[in-house]
Amino acid sequence: MSATCNVVVLLSGTGSNLQALIDSTRTGDSPVRIRAVISNRADAYGLQRARDAGIDTRVLDHKAFEGREAFDAALIEQIDAFNPQLVVLAGFMRILSAGFVRHYQGRLFNIHPSLLPKYKGLHTHQRALEAGDTEHGCSVHFVTEELDGGPLVVQAVIPVELHDTPQSLAQRVHAREHQIYPMAVRWFAEGRLTLDDRGASLDGQLLAASGHLIRH
Incomplete structure (x- = not known):
């Protein structure tokens, strides 16, 4: 692995997860270099966050393509122009084709709430x-062809409290998420x-099926 x-x-x-990643690279000793941020929506506020941080941005409107495969092929071209070692999904609201996932096998991350x-x-x-769960949380995983089904890297566990609403839990x-995603990327x-x-x-140690667990 190169120094960067x-x-x-x-x-x-x-x-917001992009912002957490940007903030984590400002420590001075971070080996992570965010080369570009690509969105399928021109109005995504994440693009402004990237521009504010001096990061290249690209917009690829999925509606301009005939079907998922055509869009994903164009997306691969855009991504590979930046020669990344890692591709990070940070609220990318597209289901990716099997060909796209295979192209980035072992170097494609997602976070799921x-x-x-x-x-x-x-x-x-x-x-x-x-479901009446007493615990909830979020997961970083490698992306495979199974939706939200790739090998887990790290999970953060929080208790569900009596007065919780979907909004308070989400918060x-x-x-x-903003803690564990930069950690996994690093x-x-x-x-x-x-x-x-x-x-x-x-x-060098095989992670458990649940990944690395962090409890709060």
Whole structure:
């Protein structure tokens, strides 16, 4: 792994996880270099966050393409122009084609607002409350062809409190996302985190099915 790890971030929205990543690279000793931020929406506030930080931005409107494969092929071209070692999904609201996922095998990250494998997909906070869960949280995982199903890297666990609403849960989970996503990206950038046929490994040790657990 080179001294600097080039990262491209894909997003569709406000980019709060992007901001956490940008902030984490300002420590001076960070091996992470965010080369570009690409969005499928020109109005995504995350693009402004990138511009404010002096990071290259690109917009690729999925509506301008005939189908998912055509869009993903153009997206691959845009991403690869920046020669990234890692591609980070930070609220990118597109289901990616199998070809895209395979192209970035072992170097594509996502963060999901639940303790995977629970609550894949949407409305995770509501679903956790409806199920009467006592714990909830968020997960960073390698992306595979299975939606929200790739090997887990790290999970942050928070207690569900009696008065919680989906909004209050979302707020607390977000705060944890902003801690664990930069952590996972840094592990990868330092060469400590890898993915092979056996699964995800940290410092040469195979991670458990739940990934590295952090409790609060």
